[in-house]
Amino acid sequence: MKAVQIPGKGKPLELVEMMLPDPGPGQVRVKIEACGVCHGDTMAIEGRHPLLQYPRIPGHEVIGTIDKVGADVSQWHLGQRVGIGWSGGQRRITGLTYDGGYAEYMLAFADAMAEVPKELTPTEAAPLTCAGITTFSAIRSSKARPGDVVAILGIGGLGHLAIQYARAFGLFPVAISRGKEKEALSRKLGSVAYIDSDERKPGDALRELGDVQMILATAPNSALIGDAIRGLAVDGELIVVSGSDEHIPVSPGVLLNGRRTVRGWTSRDPNDLKKTLDFSAKFGIRPMVELFSLDQASIAFNRMLDAEVRFRAVFTVN
Numbered sequence: 001m002k003a004v005q006i007p008g009k010g011k012p013l014e015l016v017e018m019m020l021p022d023p024g025p026g027q028v029r030v031k032i033e034a035c036g037v038c039h040g041d042t043m044a045i046e047g048r049h050p051l052l053q054y055p056r057i058p059g060h061e062v063i064g065t066i067d068k069v070g071a072d073v074s075q076w077h078l079g080q081r082v083g084i085g086w087s088g089g090q091r092r093i094t095g096l097t098y099d100g101g102y103a104e105y106m107l108a109f110a111d112a113m114a115e116v117p118k119e120l121t122p123t124e125a126a127p128l129t130c131a132g133i134t135t136f137s138a139i140r141s142s143k144a145r146p147g148d149v150v151a152i153l154g155i156g157g158l159g160h161l162a163i164q165y166a167r168a169f170g171l172f173p174v175a176i177s178r179g180k181e182k183e184a185l186s187r188k189l190g191s192v193a194y195i196d197s198d199e200r201k202p203g204d205a206l207r208e209l210g211d212v213q214m215i216l217a218t219a220p221n222s223a224l225i226g227d228a229i230r231g232l233a234v235d236g237e238l239i240v241v242s243g244s245d246e247h248i249p250v251s252p253g254v255l256l257n258g259r260r261t262v263r264g265w266t267s268r269d270p271n272d273l274k275k276t277l278d279f280s281a282k283f284g285i286r287p288m289v290e291l292f293s294l295d296q297a298s299i300a301f302n303r304m305l306d307a308e309v310r311f312r313a314v315f316t317v318n
Helices: 039-046 122-129 131-141 159-168 183-189 202-209 222-231 252-258 270-283 294-305
Strands: 002-005 014-017 027-037 062-069 081-084 087-089 105-109 113-115 149-153 172-177 193-196 212-217 232-240 261-264 289-293 312-316
Touching: 002 294, 014 294, 027 081, 027 122, 027 294, 039 294, 062 105, 062 122, 081 105, 081 122, 087 105, 087 270, 113 270, 122 131, 122 270, 122 289, 122 312, 131 159, 131 212, 131 270, 149 159, 149 202, 149 222, 159 172, 159 183, 159 212, 159 270, 172 183, 172 202, 183 193, 193 202, 202 212, 202 222, 212 222, 222 232, 222 252, 232 252, 289 294, 294 312
Parallel strands: 149 172, 149 212, 172 193, 212 232, 232 261, 289 312
Antiparallel strands: 002 014, 027 062, 027 105, 027 312, 062 081, 081 113
């Protein structure tokens, strides 16, 4: 099979040919149809996990069909279309602690997959296994309830999905982004208002709107996040789903005066993957993607790093 692997720490991606893997107990082999390109894939290149070994095939936004079943697997059968995300089951991380989806085939563990609804194409479903599950489960975990106003900070690969999920949950999302470029799209996706952070401080604009119960920070701009907190209602919360090494500048007074909370969120439960895919299929939530072939994986990866993709890069296989 063909695969794109990382030969060593800090090394560029390389296209190679290798033997087809055979599934062991509790595993299946998946013939890959599509795999998304995510910023989390940089962890494999940068060597940021103690159990990471090279060479490593990255990729944790995988859609494919089961073409071989290992021993002790009874819940899956040949030909089923499945999705595999970041959580590889039993504390494994797809594309980081074991080989992922930048390939024509991969092995997956039976306890870490979800069946893909027929309404979703492979290229639509792939980003939902990471960007989708992250934003969907974060909003589900929030204090926001139908009818509440929420803010989506950052309208990119995560944010454009978050707007759609928020509306489907009966919330009223306010989009926050730099410049006017994304206003029309944000409103088309379901936002009820748009804040250009180049023109106004998000905190001031949100305070004028009033009663903003939750901010979902999908872009790692710590300065904007820190300012936006000022616009939360009493008992409001800020949920961070995109990381950086920068500190969020927020004073204790801002938190105390409004009883506001700040927390991070990642989804590590494979059961959430099935819920995300089913919800997205039912309510028509789809990512915007740019398509590449497997041998263009390096191009797709670099475009993602340079923030040139609108909004998720996906390469098709087989």
